[in-house]
Amino acid sequence: MGRVTLADVARRAGVSLASTSRALNGQVASAATVERVRRAADELGYIPDASARSLRLRRTGQLAFAVADIGNPVYVEMMREIESVVAAEGYRLVVSRTGDADATLDLVRDLNQGYVDGLILSPLRVTPALVEALEQTTVPTVVVGRLPEGARVDTVLADSEGGVALAVDHLIRTGARRIAFLNGPVDTTPGRFRQLGFREATADRTEVVTGEFHAEDFTIDAGYAAARVMLAADEWDAVIAVNDLVGIGILHAAHERGIAVPDELAVIGIDNTTLADVCHPGLTSVDLGAARRGHKAARLILARMEDGDLPPRAVRVAPSLHERGSTAALAGAARPGGPAAVPGSRRVR
Amino acid sequence: MGRVTLADVARRAGVSLASTSRALNGQVASAATVERVRRAADELGYIPDASARSLRLRRTGQLAFAVADIGNPVYVEMMREIESVVAAEGYRLVVSRTGDADATLDLVRDLNQGYVDGLILSPLRVTPALVEALEQTTVPTVVVGRLPEGARVDTVLADSEGGVALAVDHLIRTGARRIAFLNGPVDTTPGRFRQLGFREATADRTEVVTGEFHAEDFTIDAGYAAARVMLAADEWDAVIAVNDLVGIGILHAAHERGIAVPDELAVIGIDNTTLADVCHPGLTSVDLGAARRGHKAARLILARMEDGDLPPRAVRVAPSLHERGSTAALAGAARPGGPAAVPGSRRVR
DNA sequence: AACGGCTGTGGAAACGATTCCACTGGAAAC
DNA sequence: GTTTCCAGTGGAATCGTTTCCACAGCCGTT
Numbered sequence: 001m002g003r004v005t006l007a008d009v010a011r012r013a014g015v016s017l018a019s020t021s022r023a024l025n026g027q028v029a030s031a032a033t034v035e036r037v038r039r040a041a042d043e044l045g046y047i048p049d050a051s052a053r054s055l056r057l058r059r060t061g062q063l064a065f066a067v068a069d070i071g072n073p074v075y076v077e078m079m080r081e082i083e084s085v086v087a088a089e090g091y092r093l094v095v096s097r098t099g100d101a102d103a104t105l106d107l108v109r110d111l112n113q114g115y116v117d118g119l120i121l122s123p124l125r126v127t128p129a130l131v132e133a134l135e136q137t138t139v140p141t142v143v144v145g146r147l148p149e150g151a152r153v154d155t156v157l158a159d160s161e162g163g164v165a166l167a168v169d170h171l172i173r174t175g176a177r178r179i180a181f182l183n184g185p186v187d188t189t190p191g192r193f194r195q196l197g198f199r200e201a202t203a204d205r206t207e208v209v210t211g212e213f214h215a216e217d218f219t220i221d222a223g224y225a226a227a228r229v230m231l232a233a234d235e236w237d238a239v240i241a242v243n244d245l246v247g248i249g250i251l252h253a254a255h256e257r258g259i260a261v262p263d264e265l266a267v268i269g270i271d272n273t274t275l276a277d278v279c280h281p282g283l284t285s286v287d288l289g290a291a292r293r294g295h296k297a298a299r300l301i302l303a304r305m306e307d308g309d310l311p312p313r314a315v316r317v318a319p320s321l322h323e324r325g326s327t328a329a330l331a332g333a334a335r336p337g338g339p340a341a342v343p344g345s346r347r348v349r
Numbered sequence: 350m351g352r353v354t355l356a357d358v359a360r361r362a363g364v365s366l367a368s369t370s371r372a373l374n375g376q377v378a379s380a381a382t383v384e385r386v387r388r389a390a391d392e393l394g395y396i397p398d399a400s401a402r403s404l405r406l407r408r409t410g411q412l413a414f415a416v417a418d419i420g421n422p423v424y425v426e427m428m429r430e431i432e433s434v435v436a437a438e439g440y441r442l443v444v445s446r447t448g449d450a451d452a453t454l455d456l457v458r459d460l461n462q463g464y465v466d467g468l469i470l471s472p473l474r475v476t477p478a479l480v481e482a483l484e485q486t487t488v489p490t491v492v493v494g495r496l497p498e499g500a501r502v503d504t505v506l507a508d509s510e511g512g513v514a515l516a517v518d519h520l521i522r523t524g525a526r527r528i529a530f531l532n533g534p535v536d537t538t539p540g541r542f543r544q545l546g547f548r549e550a551t552a553d554r555t556e557v558v559t560g561e562f563h564a565e566d567f568t569i570d571a572g573y574a575a576a577r578v579m580l581a582a583d584e585w586d587a588v589i590a591v592n593d594l595v596g597i598g599i600l601h602a603a604h605e606r607g608i609a610v611p612d613e614l615a616v617i618g619i620d621n622t623t624l625a626d627v628c629h630p631g632l633t634s635v636d637l638g639a640a641r642r643g644h645k646a647a648r649l650i651l652a653r654m655e656d657g658d659l660p661p662r663a664v665r666v667a668p669s670l671h672e673r674g675s676t677a678a679l680a681g682a683a684r685p686g687g688p689a690a691v692p693g694s695r696r697v698r
Numbered sequence: 699a700a701c702g703g704c705t706g707t708g709g710a711a712a713c714g715a716t717t718c719c720a721c722t723g724g725a726a727a728c
Numbered sequence: 729g730t731t732t733c734c735a736g737t738g739g740a741a742t743c744g745t746t747t748c749c750a751c752a753g754c755c756g757t758t
Contacts, residue, residue: 005744016708021746030706050464051403052744055713060400062443062464071429073422080420083446092464094411094443097432115399115411115441220627248627274569278597280629354714365738370716379736401714404743 004044013040024048054114063301064116066096066107068124072218073273074243074290075122078144081294082120089302091117101125111139118301120144124188140304142297145189154304155314156297158288160190163319164197167240167268167286170321172208174328176238176266180211182226182250184218184242194242194270211236215246223249231257236265238327244269244276247283251326266327282324289317353393362389373397403463412650413465415445415456417473421567422622423592423639424471427493430643431469438651440466450474460488467650469493473537489653491646494538503653504663505646507637509539512668513546516589516617516635519670521557523677525586525615529560531575531599533567533591543591543619560585564595572598580606585614587676593618593625596632600675615676621669631673638666 010020013036023029023037040046054060063086067075083093094116098104104123108130111119122144123130134141134153142154164181171179181198184191195212202210211234215226223246230239231253241247247269251261259265261281269276272287296315304310323329359369362385372378372386389395403409412435416424432442443465447453453472457479460468471493472479483490483502491503513530520528530547533540544561551559560583564575572595579588580602590596596618600610608614610630618625621636645664653659672678 003744006746007744017745018708018710018747019706022706025746027747028706033706047458047461049404049744050462051400051407051409052713053746054400055398055404055715055743056745056747058400058713070432071425076420076425079444083419083444087446092443092445094441095428095432096441097436109396112396113399220623275624275627278569278624278628352714355716356714366715367717367738367740368736371736374716376717377736382736398714401743402716404713404745405715405717407743 003049004046006046006048008044009037009040009046012044013037058114059117060115061090062092062094062116064094064096064111064119065122066098066104066119067122068098070095070097072245073275074271077273077290078122078294078297081291082298085295085298086302098123101127101130105129105133108133108137108141111137111141114139118142118305120297120301124190126189140301140308142301142304144293144297146193152312154300154312156293156300157314157316158293159316159319160193160288161197161200163270163286163288164194164240165201166319166321167270168198168201168205170284170323170327171238171240171266171268172205174266177207178209178211178235178237180213180230180234180236180239182213182215182223182230182239182241182246184215184222184246186214190218191242198240215242215249218243218245220245220249220252223247224252225249227253228256231259231265238266238268240268240270242270244271244273244283244285247285247326248275248279251279251281251283261326262328268327272322276322276324281326284324284327285322287320287322289319292317352398353395355395355397357393358386358389358395361393362386407463408466409464410439411441411443411465413443413445413460413468414471415447415453415468416471417447419444419446421594422624423620426622426639427471427643427646430640431647434644434647435651447472450476450479454478454482457482457486457490460486460490463488467491467654469646469650473539475538489650489657491650491653493642493646495542501661503649503661505642505649506663506665507642508665508668509542509637510546510549512619512635512637513543513589514550515668515670516619516633517547517550517554519633519672519676520587520589520615520617521554523615526556527558527560527584527586529562529579529583529585529588531562531564531572531579531588531590531595533564533571533595535563539567540591547589564591564598567592567594569594569598569601572596573601574598576602577605580608580614587615587617589617589619591619593620593622593632593634596634596675597624597628600628600630600632610675611677617676621671625671625673630675633673633676634671636669636671638668641666 006020007017010017013020015033015037019029019033020037023034024041065079065082069075086093096107098107118140120142126147131147131151142156144156146157147153147155183195186192186195202208213226213230215222223241227250239250241250247267250267254261254265261267267283269283269285270288272285276283276285296317300315355369356366359366362369364382364386368378368382369386372383373390414428414431418424435442445456447456467489469491475496480496480500491505493505495506496502496504532544535541535544551557562575562579564571572590576599588599590599596616599616603610603614610616616632618632618634619637621634625632625634645666649664
């Protein structure tokens with residue numbers, strides 16, 4: 001007693017294969033046929049075969065979401081939202097780790113095996129070869145992150161520059177004058193554009209002194225290590241971290257050196273993850289809208305699959321600053337809670 | 350110029366379809382044929398079609414990982430490890446949210462569509478219908494979590510009872526006598542067995558007074574809400590939380606009431622997530638080995654797919670306690686760092 | 699009565715791969 | 729010089745669906 005196939009159902013219902021298929025798929029068929037086929041299918045416990053269907057229909061009902069690190073809270077947030085949107089449309093989600101640039105390229109090439117109907121890709125590093133591969137591939141694709149000007153691919157953009165500008169403005173308004181930026185690897189998309197944002201936002205602020213530092217990775221440990229070096233070298237009023245993890249590394253290093261946050265050093269993270277809410281003091285953080293980016297990316301890929309001829313779109317998600325204990329309060333504003341505040345943060349913009 | 354199929358390659362190489370397939374798959378074929386076919390395939394940029402392959406081979410190269418909440422850090426950790434193991438064996442990972450019990454059941458039934466070669470399932474609630482469905486299904490399955498005695502399904506178990514016992518022992522050794530357990534929903538697998546563990550571990554400890562409370566969900570917010578109620582009602586020396594998220598909720602509630610942790614109230618979480626390391630004070634936490642469970646589950650499903658006739662196995666992962674600032678130090682042991690300690694924790698067992 | 703249109707039907711051809719089976723030709727064994 | 733064996737080959741079947749196409753009725757219109 002192996003698989004129950006459509007042929008078995010047809011035999012039992014006493015109609016042809018063609019009519020059976022039509023009856024089950026709501027195509028044209030008489031009421032009597034539909035009834036008999038339904039019954040036969042139920043009695044046999046018929047379940048259509050996904051592979052056969054995919055082969056014939058040229059669609060799999062699957063989408064891929066590919067990121068460098070599945071563990072990063074930002075990608076998790078994004079993935080959760082994507083899963084929720086596409087599952088509602090009947091798609092399954094395949095997750096892949098992209099690893100390095102070569103692996104990403106392989107992944108994009110492998111798409112032509114046709115195991116998914118579309119791809120949402122958030123590449124850490126964008127190479128010309130990758131852009132070309134993306135433009136070549138016949139599988140609908142949406143990139144979360146920045147591509148070179150003119151790339152004919154749908155993208156969802158975080159406003160890194162705007163987000164970092166929010167952070168810089170906030171720090172300056174709270175009185176900071178010596179502001180450092182602790183970046184991650186600068187050859188990555190986030191590294192590059194957050195750095196760019198920092199430079200732009202501080203360019204015509206002649207009153208501030210700036211500095212740039214680099215962590216080897218976007219992790220707490222790497223942030224901590226880089227922060228030790230940074231804090232040993234110079235005195236800063238404030239640091240903007242390339243993300244919350246690095247920001248938390250900074251908090252640890254500051255605590256270790258006996259530097260009081262926010263009084264002696266203000267710290268701002270990026271991504272506004274749960275970690276920022278939970279750490280001590282709460283980490284003021286710029287929300288680049290991971291969940292909303294995920295949502296838009298999902299919508300975009302669905303639209304693209306619907307109509308492949310749409311002109312490429314670039315959707316941008318607005319940033320917002322969430323103020324917590326790691327930065328000084330604005331003059332006149334109530335100081336939020338002090339150390340280990342109750343959860344919740346003030347949304348400033 | 351549509352898809353390049355195997356037939357195109359065969360035509361170009363001037364050999365039959367059969368020989369072409371054999372040449373590409375390393376089956377018996379002359380060196381000359383292999384050479385010509387390889388060349389033709391390269392020139393045409395041939396990429397085999399995944400659906401056609403699946404249909405013919407009756408295998409998809411995909412595995413499913415299904416959990417209630419993709420966002421929960423524990424599942425993320427598990428998933429990351431699973432992805433890493435199965436990707437190395439050439440499998441893609443499909444993630445699904447199971448949602449409620451009915452959705453889980455649907456998911457298991459849908460497996461018979463054959464869109465994956467195996468399933469790793471971590472159900473929050475186990476119903477008899479689910480167990481039956483799991484035993485019925487022809488798709489190899491591994492359950493992460495406890496099933497009823499005698500279920501013929503491979504399982505990976507966290508040692509909830511042993512883990513909670515570690516927590517209880519630790520608290521008693523540090524002097525706690527009034528110990529509460531703040532559970533999540535008790536009709537779930539983690540809720541049930543962690544509660545059971547608490548009862549067993551405290552049963553013959555006549556010197557301790559115990560109490561049990563419930564949060565509506567396994568989240569920070571729900572933990573906070575339940576902790577407010579709990580702390581308002583009675584005085585406790587220590588609380589064991591059903592997981593780190595709830596534990597952090599307790600820390601917030603305690604801080605809000607001005608209760609000092611750990612001096613007036615010790616708190617222990619479960620899962621030993623990054624959050625426990627980052628929050629303030631650091632949350633002592635029982636590690637139930639999410640990553641290792643993921644690893645073992647992945648190995649188990651691979652073995653099961655290899656040989657479906659193996660007798661069902663139950664693999665157990667040992668717990669360990671990671672001590673941080675939220676519990677008092679043992680007499681004679683150096684107190685770990687004080688508030689906002691540098692990351693890292695002492696592994697006690 | 700002839701005709702057009704419309705609904706339902708079944709046979710057979712896809713979709714793109716793998717593999718069974720029968721067959722060839724040349725080398726090895728007697 | 730026959731026989732045996734075996735590597736290598738191509739035709740055709742197969743996996744389980746969907747859908748094209750031709751055709752059969754039946755109804756309502758001229």
